[in-house]
Every structure is written in C-alpha cells, then in structure tokens.
Amino acid sequence: MKKEKFIYPTKRDEHVNNIFDSFIQKTIFKNKIMLQSGYTPETIQHRENQIKQVASILAPSLRVEKPSNLFIYGLTGTGKTLVIQYVKNQLLRKAKEQKIELIIPYINCKLRKVADTEYRILAELIKKLGGKVPATGLPTDQLYHKLIEIIDTKKQILILVLDEIDQAVGKIGDEFLYNFTRLNTELTKTQISIIGISNDLKFLDNLDPRVKSSLSEEEILFPPYNALQIKDILKERSKEAFKEGILGEGIIEKCAALAVRDHGDARKALDLLRIAGEVVERENKDKITLDYIDKAKEKMESDIVLNSIETQPRQFQLTLFSIIQLIKIYKKEKEERRLFTGDVYDYYLDTCKKTKISSLTQRRVSDIIAEFDMLGIINAKTISNGRYGRTREIRLDLPEELIEKIEKNLINSLGI
DNA sequence: CGAGATTCATGTGAAGTATACCTTTAGGCTTAA
DNA sequence: AAGCCTAAAGGTATACTTCACATGAATCTCGTA
Numbered sequence: 001m002k003k004e005k006f007i008y009p010t011k012r013d014e015h016v017n018n019i020f021d022s023f024i025q026k027t028i029f030k031n032k033i034m035l036q037s038g039y040t041p042e043t044i045q046h047r048e049n050q051i052k053q054v055a056s057i058l059a060p061s062l063r064v065e066k067p068s069n070l071f072i073y074g075l076t077g078t079g080k081t082l083v084i085q086y087v088k089n090q091l092l093r094k095a096k097e098q099k100i101e102l103i104i105p106y107i108n109c110k111l112r113k114v115a116d117t118e119y120r121i122l123a124e125l126i127k128k129l130g131g132k133v134p135a136t137g138l139p140t141d142q143l144y145h146k147l148i149e150i151i152d153t154k155k156q157i158l159i160l161v162l163d164e165i166d167q168a169v170g171k172i173g174d175e176f177l178y179n180f181t182r183l184n185t186e187l188t189k190t191q192i193s194i195i196g197i198s199n200d201l202k203f204l205d206n207l208d209p210r211v212k213s214s215l216s217e218e219e220i221l222f223p224p225y226n227a228l229q230i231k232d233i234l235k236e237r238s239k240e241a242f243k244e245g246i247l248g249e250g251i252i253e254k255c256a257a258l259a260v261r262d263h264g265d266a267r268k269a270l271d272l273l274r275i276a277g278e279v280v281e282r283e284n285k286d287k288i289t290l291d292y293i294d295k296a297k298e299k300m301e302s303d304i305v306l307n308s309i310e311t312q313p314r315q316f317q318l319t320l321f322s323i324i325q326l327i328k329i330y331k332k333e334k335e336e337r338r339l340f341t342g343d344v345y346d347y348y349l350d351t352c353k354k355t356k357i358s359s360l361t362q363r364r365v366s367d368i369i370a371e372f373d374m375l376g377i378i379n380a381k382t383i384s385n386g387r388y389g390r391t392r393e394i395r396l397d398l399p400e401e402l403i404e405k406i407e408k409n410l411i412n413s414l415g416i
Numbered sequence: 417c418g419a420g421a422t423t424c425a426t427g428t429g430a431a432g433t434a435t436a437c438c439t440t441t442a443g444g445c446t447t448a449a
Numbered sequence: 450a451a452g453c454c455t456a457a458a459g460g461t462a463t464a465c466t467t468c469a470c471a472t473g474a475a476t477c478t479c480g481t482a
Contacts, residue, residue: 117462117463119461119462119463120462135462136461136462136463137460137461137462138460138461138462139460139461139462140461140462142461313464360464360465360466361465361466361467363465363466363467364464364465364466367465382472383473383474384472384473384474384475385473385474385475386473386474386475386476387474387475387476387477388474388475388476389472389473390471390472390473390474
C-alpha cells in the first residue's frame with residue numbers, strides 16, 4: 001500500500017475560500033424578488049380597470065354577502081393571477097380591519113399530483129383551511145362533508161380561487177365545478193363564491209351549460225399588454241430590482257419587444273430580465289448588455305420545458321425518450337418520414353426490454369402521448385391514413401439544441 | 417366511372433384489476449375496581 | 450367490566466390493463482353508363 005502524500009491543509013483552505021468569495025462578492029441585484037413570478041408589487045400598472053372590476057364584484061363580501069362567481073380569462077402573462085392576488089390581499093386587509101370573516105384560498109389546478117383530480121383539489125382546499133386529509137382512501141363525497149364541517153362553523157364568506165381551471169377541466173371534466181357551485185345549498189352559515197382563472201379563451205364554450213352559467217355570472221377579459229405598457233412595467237420593477245447602472249442601453253426595450261411578439265406576455269418579459277441578470281452575475285460581469293437578453297431567451301425556453309419534463313414520472317419520460325430517438329433516426333433518413341403512435345410504441349417496448357423496466361400497454365402509452373400533447377411538449381394530431389389506418393402523427397416542434405438537452409437529461413434520469 | 421363496402425391501425429370509452437391507503441369493527445389482552 | 454391495542458374486513462382513489470367498439474379516408478368491388 002502506498003502512502004499518500006500529506007498536503008498541508010491551510011493552503012488548500014485558502015484556495016477554497018477564494019473560489020467562493022468570487023461567487024459571493026458581486027451581485028447586480030438589489031432586490032431580485034421584484035422580478036420573480038410570484039411577486040405582487042405595491043402598485044399594478046395598466047390594470048386599473050380590471051382591478052376595479054374585480055374589486056367591485058368582490059366587494060359584497062365585505063358586507064358578508066356572497067359575491068357573484070367570477071370568471072377571468074386572458075392569455076398567459078396578462079396579469080390575471082397578479083390582479084387576483086392583489087385584490088385578495090387588499091380585501092383580506094379590509095376584512096380584518098372590519099372584523100369580517102373572509103377566507104380566500106388560492107389553488108392552482110395545474111400542479112400535477114397536487115390538484116389534478118376532484119379529490120386532490122378538495123384535499124388541497126381542506127389542507128389550506130387547516131384540515132387534514134389522507135392522499136387516498138376516502139370517498140370523495142366524504143371530503144365534501146369534511147369541507148362543509150370545517151367551513152360551516154360560523155357566518156363567513158369563502159372565495160375560492162381556482163387558477164388554470166382549464167387544465168383541470170380538460171383532464172377530469174367539469175363535474176367538480178358543478179359540485180362546487182352547488183355546495184352553497186348545503187351550507188347554512190358560510191357562503192362560497194368561485195373565481196375561475198383560465199388561459200384558454202375558448203374555455204367557456206365547451207363547458208356544461210349549467211356550470212357555464214353559474215361560473216360566469218361575471219366575466220372579465222384581460223387583454224394583452226402592448227409594448228409601451230410592458231416597458232412601463234419593466235422600468236418600474238427593474239428600478240428596484242437592480243442596482244444602479246446595471247441595465248445597458250435598450251435592454252428594457254428589447255425585452256418588451258420580445259414579449260410583445262409573444263402576445264404581450266409580461267411574465268415573459270420579467271423572466272427575461274431576471275434570467276439575463278442571473279447569467280450576467282454568474283459570468284461575473286457587471287452590466288447587462290443586449291446579447292445577454294438573447295442568451296436569457298434561449299435559456300428560459302429550455303428551462304421551462306426541461307423542468308416540466310424532469311418532474312414527469314418514469315414511464316412518461318421513457319415515452320418521450322422513444323419519441324426523441326425516433327425523430328432523430330427519421331431525420332437522418334433521406335426521405336421524409338412521419339412518426340406515428342405504433343412506431344413509438346414499438347421503440348418504447350424495445351427500450352423497456354433493454355432497460356428491464358416494465359412496460360405499459362399501448363392503450364396507456366396512447367394516453368401518455370395525448371398528455372404530452374396537452375403539455376405542449378410534443379405536437380400530436382390524429383389523422384387517418386385511409387386504407388392504412390388511423391393514428392396520431394407526432395411532431396416535436398422544439399429547437400434542435402433543446403431536444404439535445406432534453407435527451408441528455410432523459411438519459412441521465414432514466415439511467416440508460 | 418362512381419357509389420357504397422371494406423380495411424387497417426389505432427383512437428377511445430367502459431369496466432376490471434392491483435396497489436396503497438383509509439375507517440370500522442371484532443376480538444384479545446390488560447387493568448382497575 | 451371498562452379501556453386499549455391490533456388485525457382483519459370492507460371501502461376508496463389512482464394508475465394501469467383488458468375488452469370491445471368507433472373512426473375515417475384510401476382502396477376495393479361491382480353495377481351501370
């Protein structure tokens with residue numbers, strides 16, 4: 001056995017310290033939270049009208065009367081969630097002042113494994129109200145009883161905010177909304193109003209008429225921001241978020257322009273700014289220049305997708321992996337070849353065999369493909385090839401580099 | 417040549433199964449009177 | 450006898466499977482012009 005050469009520790013320690021120093025040293029942010037998506041600023045620009053409308057609709061709650069149900073829709077990044085949070089905070093403050101019992105739970109229906117079935121939405125709601133509910137095992141209607149039990153203890157108003165409600169309905173149907181709206185008839189003291197928030201402008205159209213009429217007693221549309229408005233918002237927030245002199249010339253204009261091209265998505269503009277800042281910081285520079293915005297744009301798009309893929313279950317990842325591999329193979333071929341469900345399933349089975357992962361049936365994989373389509377990661381269209389059957393044509397409309405990254409990630413997490 | 421029948425490959429709905437977890441209940445054991 | 454613990458019984462939600470039928474246009478078939 002060889003004896004290791006002893007290294008005197010202090011030298012090394014110093015070295016380590018120096019490395020970290022360089023990370024801690026500089027920060028170009030003054031208050032980064034201002035740019036993060038969950039942040040609710042003191043004043044909200046260019047949404048005065050919507051705030052007023054929401055406020056006037058919810059105002060009766062301060063007289064302990066049930067406000068109308070409200071349906072809010074508009075594209076992503078048009079300030080829907082922001083306005084609701086803002087009004088919610090104001091409302092709660094006022095209610096506290098006047099000693100009025102008012103609860104406004106907020107649930108995001110999109111979160112997988114948290115609120116994507118009727119049971120789980122209910123469970124989440126009860127949890128928010130301080131109750132405890134097991135993840136499985138109870139009949140759903142018992143959860144309703146439990147909810148009623150918790151709520152109906154005193155005279156109060158409950159305004160339930162269901163964000164990304166279109167996602168939930170797309171997955172589990174609209175029956176649960178009907179149940180929610182009917183809940184009031186079972187309650188004696190408490191009254192419930194529902195606020196539904198949707199990114200899908202056509203969401204109301206395919207809703208059961210009964211649900212539709214009761215959910216959208218009031219409707220508010222959030223139009224996209226225009227370039228000037230986004231610029232205002234960015235200016236306002238970046239003033240607080242960054243230290244002086246960090247933003248180079250034309251940065252805000254560029255972010256705004258990019259976001260406007262993408263249907264006036266303010267969240268995107270803010271993310272761009274924040275991510276650009278993070279990249280600059282990581283590279284130890286002290287000024288955000290235009291090319292950092294481009295970098296941020298790429299990074300952002302890939303981050304969103306990568307993140308949503310990482311959290312998928314194993315079988316979903318395996319399916320996606322199969323799709324990516326096949327797309328790659330097909331691309332190398334001379335003739336254009338389209339990708340169908342059957343091909344994916346065959347490749348999937350192969351991969352399962354090789355990696356000794358148990359395989360699902362085609363029925364299930366078909367559903368998984370449909371779910372990926374819903375997530376927008378792939379693009380699947382059912383087509384009929386006439387004599388040669390009916391299937392889904394699967395496409396992957398993502399940039400080349402991103403696909404590479406996804407592939408790497410998948411190989412990594414699947415251990416292939 | 418054209419209308420209607422056929423065909424294929426898979427979409428899709430319904431019902432069934434496995435699993436994980438819940439509550440209820442009956443039985444057994446302990447304990448205190 | 451009352452109280453407490455445990456394990457079995459009976460129930461549910463969820464993810465998945467099984468079964469069976471639905472789809473829809475290219476192709477085939479066959480009667481007719």
